[in-house]
Every structure is written in C-alpha cells, then in structure tokens.
Amino acid sequence: MNIACVNESSVFTMIAKALACASAALLSACVTSTVDEMVYNKPALGIGDASVVILGRRHASDYETEPDFVTCVGDYIASGDKTITVISELDFLNELYPWFEPRTAPLHPADIERLLQQKPVADKMAALKVEYMIWLDGSTERIGGSGSMACSLGGCFGFGTWSHDANYEATIWDFTDKAEVGHVNTKATGQSYMPAVIVPIPIIAPVQGTACDGIGQQLLQFLSSGQQ
Amino acid sequence: MLLASCGPAHVVVQGNFPPPLIEPLPLTIGVWYSDAFSKHEFFDDAKSKTQSSWIVSTGVAQVQMWDALLAGMFAHIVHLQAQPTPGQAIAGVDAVLIPHVEELQYAIPAQTQVKVYEIWMRYRFELQSADGSPIAEWTMTGYGKTPTALLQSDQEAVNLAAVIALRDAGANFATNFTRLPAIQAWLQEKGVQAVAVTP
Numbered sequence: 001m002n003i004a005c006v007n008e009s010s011v012f013t014m015i016a017k018a019l020a021c022a023s024a025a026l027l028s029a030c031v032t033s034t035v036d037e038m039v040y041n042k043p044a045l046g047i048g049d050a051s052v053v054i055l056g057r058r059h060a061s062d063y064e065t066e067p068d069f070v071t072c073v074g075d076y077i078a079s080g081d082k083t084i085t086v087i088s089e090l091d092f093l094n095e096l097y098p099w100f101e102p103r104t105a106p107l108h109p110a111d112i113e114r115l116l117q118q119k120p121v122a123d124k125m126a127a128l129k130v131e132y133m134i135w136l137d138g139s140t141e142r143i144g145g146s147g148s149m150a151c152s153l154g155g156c157f158g159f160g161t162w163s164h165d166a167n168y169e170a171t172i173w174d175f176t177d178k179a180e181v182g183h184v185n186t187k188a189t190g191q192s193y194m195p196a197v198i199v200p201i202p203i204i205a206p207v208q209g210t211a212c213d214g215i216g217q218q219l220l221q222f223l224s225s226g227q228q
Numbered sequence: 229m230l231l232a233s234c235g236p237a238h239v240v241v242q243g244n245f246p247p248p249l250i251e252p253l254p255l256t257i258g259v260w261y262s263d264a265f266s267k268h269e270f271f272d273d274a275k276s277k278t279q280s281s282w283i284v285s286t287g288v289a290q291v292q293m294w295d296a297l298l299a300g301m302f303a304h305i306v307h308l309q310a311q312p313t314p315g316q317a318i319a320g321v322d323a324v325l326i327p328h329v330e331e332l333q334y335a336i337p338a339q340t341q342v343k344v345y346e347i348w349m350r351y352r353f354e355l356q357s358a359d360g361s362p363i364a365e366w367t368m369t370g371y372g373k374t375p376t377a378l379l380q381s382d383q384e385a386v387n388l389a390a391v392i393a394l395r396d397a398g399a400n401f402a403t404n405f406t407r408l409p410a411i412q413a414w415l416q417e418k419g420v421q422a423v424a425v426t427p
Contacts (some may be wrong), residue, residue: 066377119248
C-alpha cells in the first residue's frame, strides 16, 4: 500500500469528435465525450493477485445504472490488463447476499468496517481477495427526437434523428484502507440519424460504448499504474 | 397468433436466489406456505384499449427465495404439511413462520413515462411459538426496479424487476428479523444470542 498520500489530480478532456464522420456515417454517428479524473494513492506496485469488483449504484428513483454498462467497464479493464482479476457484479452480489443489495449496500467506505464485523462476510471478502471496489453511478438517456418517416409496401421514406446523453461517475474505494481513493467522471453525447429511402438506414451514435471506453481507460490506468 | 396477441401479458417469475451470508441462528423453524402464497398470482386488468392486462405469477419464485433465505438464516427448517391452527402445538420446532403476500403493485414505462419497470410487494409474517401462541406479527416490503434495455421485452423486464423485489424482500427480512422487539424478547427467552446484522 502507499504510505505517502500522493494527491494526483488531473483533468483529462478527451474530445472524440469521431473518426471521419463521412466514412463512419455508414455505421455509426459522431459522439463527443469528456472524462474527468481525480485519484489518490495509486497502487504503486499494481494490485498483485488481489481482485477488483465493479458495482452499479441503484439508489436513484428515476434511473438505474445499467448492468450492461457495469459489465462493459469490467470487460474493458479485464481485457486491457490480463493480470487484473475483475469479479463480475452478479457473482459478487450473489456471494455476498444480502449485503450489497440496493437496500443494504454500503454508502461510505467506513461502512465496510461494520460489514466486516460479521465473520461470514469477512471470510468471504478475504477469500475473494477484494482490493478495490468501484461504484458506477449514472445512466444513458435519450433526449428528444425529431423527423418523420412513412412506410408502405413500396418501402420507407423520411428522416428521423435523436440524441443520447451518457453521464457516469466511478468512485474507487480502497478496501484495505477503507478509504475513497478516486473519482472518474465521464459525459458523452451523440446524435443518431435514420434516413430512409426505401430502406431505413440507422446511423447510431455509440454513446454508452464511448462512455464505457472513457471511464474504463482511466480505471485501467489507475489499476495498472504500478506496472507502467 | 392474432388471438394470442390479444391475451394478457403473462410473466412466470424465474430467477436464481442465493443463500444469505449470515451466521445461522441455532433454531429449528417450521414454515407453512399457504396455497395463496405458494401459488401467488397477481392479475391487473387493462384500464384502456391501449393497455394490456397483466398476470404476474410469483408463487414458485417466492417459495424458492424464502426456502433459500430461511435455510441460511436458521440451523434447521421444517416444511409443515398442514396449516397450523391457532393454539395448535407443533412438535420438533422452536417456532413456526407463516408468510403472506398482502399486496403487489407494478409499473411499466408505458404507464409512468419513467424508463424503469418496478415491482413492489408487501408481506405479512406471523411467527408462532411451538405451542401455537403468537410471538410476533409484522409487515415489510420488497421493491425492485430495472431499466429499459434494447431488445428487452416488457415481460423480461417485469420478471427482472420481480426478482430484484424478491431479493430485496429477503434482504429486508434477513437484516431486520432480530431487530423486532417481540423477536428480540423471544430470542432472549430462548437464550439465543443474536448477532446484530446492521447493513
């Protein structure tokens, strides 16, 4: 573990204004994304044979952090550094049931201490070798749309467009120190189009995927920092 | 096919319910699932022509979830073969638990304009001692929601919300059982040391 508290605050602004929109337009539309990162106490020697768990926060009444987004970020980290063990969200929730359900999940790192006072929980955590717990909170929302399309036996004609906004925050908890060691925030927005001349051609902006890549990249850098 | 599409949307709730990670109480608990509980079904008639009727069958999943939960919470579980009557003594158990589903409500995006599917359930529990006298009676809720997702049908989403609601009910029961004053007093009487399981 890090003894000195290194306060590394960096702001990454990734403006991904698309790979040549003209050619990309055949398959996907443009997405603009921003990633802000603030981390402390990076693992100087990597995380060794310990593991990481990525969990979605599900406390808000009007949205849910999508389970497929949580899986996407986990896959990004696991595929980016094969030495990092990422425990799947569902496996972790099942192994630790009922302690990480929306009703019972710890809201602050200090709450972990109370959880570990229960022997079965402490034993399970030790067996899983959890070193970092990463909470993802946010969602991708469709915001408006316009255009019209008419379809008949002869085909479809018209044009439709809509946009998506993704806003996610990752909070990193150091399980050993029971402390919060960083935040990564990502915002992505993109406009999708659907022109139709006989056949509708969807040109979808991969907003959630871009947000996943943005947040996954920063988390991967944090977790792999000791190996660079 | 046209006829089938006019029927109510039917969801038979299916899911995996893990055992709880809890130190079991050294008690033998008898459990009675009434037909109303083990075959629990919720029916909601369509309010307008644009809505569809819904049948949500939770009975099988209820039994699966409560069996897994109670088996992890107590040293021994005995499934009673007949409904215990008030005052009836039951041999070989420390107490008898009788769960009831009192109410179920659901909401889908078509009704609420919010992009989540929701299920809410209210339970009532009766805990009777081995000699048939009441120990405690209480109510609690379970709530589950799931977001809309591409290529996910309403039925799949309602099923997922119901599974989350059942897990939530289990979490609520497991973490609050030993906090109920009447149950605390009964455990003290039995000389059972209950570990506080505050989440």
